[in-house]
Amino acid sequence: MSDAHSLQLEIVSAESQVYSGKALRVIAPGHDGELGIMPRHLPLLTSLKPGQVRIQLPESDEEEVIYVSGGTLEVQPETVTVLTDIATRAEDLDEAKAKQAKERSEKLLQDSKSEFDHAKARAELAQALAQLRAIKSLRKHKKG
Numbered sequence: 378m379s380d381a382h383s384l385q386l387e388i389v390s391a392e393s394q395v396y397s398g399k400a401l402r403v404i405a406p407g408h409d410g411e412l413g414i415m416p417r418h419l420p421l422l423t424s425l426k427p428g429q430v431r432i433q434l435p436e437s438d439e440e441e442v443i444y445v446s447g448g449t450l451e452v453q454p455e456t457v458t459v460l461t462d463i464a465t466r467a468e469d470l471d472e473a474k475a476k477q478a479k480e481r482s483e484k485l486l487q488d489s490k491s492e493f494d495h496a497k498a499r500a501e502l503a504q505a506l507a508q509l510r511a512i513k514s515l516r517k518h519k520k521g
Contacts, residue, residue: 383435384416385456388443390464396443402433403457405450406507412450414457421452427507429467429514430459442467444511446504467511479505 386403388396403414406428414421425448432441448461482502485494 382416384414384418386432386459387456388430388445388459388461388464390445391462395464395466396432396441399435400432400457401435404431405459406430406445407450414450414452417454418452418457420454421450423450424448425450425459425461427504429507429511430464431514442511442514444508446507465508467514476505476509479509 383399383401384403386396386398386400387394401415405412405414406426407423408426412421412423425445427447428445430443430445432443434441444463444465444467445459445461446463448459451458451460479502482498482505485498486502
């Protein structure tokens with residue numbers, strides 16, 4: 378497949394480079410909804426919320442799913458870069474830990490006394506829910 382039909386994608390966390398390769402399309406969790414990026418997209422710089430980056434792989438019907446904790450998305454005509462604190466391939470996520478984090482955050486939201494605690498609990502809940510959605514999405518793609 379020619380480079381005119383693909384783009385270079387880099388997903389970098391605070392710890393490591395999680396993904397580096399070609400993609401036909403990238404779907405990312407923007408704050409106002411999902412962003413669909415295809416080759417030769419206009420330049421863009423935007424923030425991401427916790428969620429999943431879905432990567433349509435070249436010469437394949439497969440999609441790779443990577444959970445990100447939020448971050449920044451930069452689009453250039455031939456390159457997409459995601460910078461995030463945490464990035465994990467969906468198959469590496471721990472469902473039990475994500476469920477525990479969700480339950481802990483929901484309890485904190487009910488019991489929180491200060492606005493700071495409430496905001497922190499909301500952020501943790503958003504991350505836990507995004508991880509669980511990424512796990513569910515991975516399972517759905519593996520069955521299909």
